[in-house]
Amino acid sequence: MVSKNEHLNRSQCPVALGLDVVGDHWTLLIVRDLLIMGKHEYRELLESDEGISSNILTDRLNKLQEQDLVSWINHPESKRRKLYYLTDKGKDLIHILIALVRWSAKHRADEIVIPADKLQNMQQSPRQFVDSTLGRLAQWETTFGIVAT
Template structure:
């Protein structure tokens, strides 16, 4: 089996190259948590329903940061902690995450469930959902001085 570096060198396929960055189980779940569920602290990400191990979370966050999908800032209440947030590249993954959710509902009959309190939960269309999620992220960024 070729290493990730060798794979990128052998393939010009955009799907293969994209999967090198976000193609494992945990990476897109971390992006989902940052994007949709408003989890920005390490411990919040660690406590997700899927049960990610701390070493895997640390590894994937580093990989996402190395690929300019996630950045971090010091936590305003405790400088030893960090708050993680998505860059523009990370936010652009919303379409992929929505497509996976749509595919799952269509082919596996698994409903996509959002917290009732999530501002996008009552969306009437995928575009409204996307707009509301991105607006919520923008408000969080303004609150924490990222803009």
């Protein structure tokens, strides 16, 4: 990710400022995994199909935490492990993900693959998809005692 101050002297454009936070190759994929794929452990994020390296994953998770998009709690089975989750600010990125999925479905339909267990959710209206996805996250957060941020 670009430093927070990168566009300070160049532009106050909302697109440029947003890209400072989520504009690298890996950030939205990590958000996707936390939001849609149900991954919450470092190991699970590392095993994503895109093959992120451990040093990049660590760097992006740290930057997402600095931007208050991701937080973590100790894993209930081991204090050496963490469970990562999206803050409310991070969850708001669902709208960007929906837009990217819809764009890809329109312009790269012959290349996309959506896991069968996610396809039904993706075929809902955007509002239904948002509600069902955030509902699943709320259940997960309740299970682990996470209070909305």
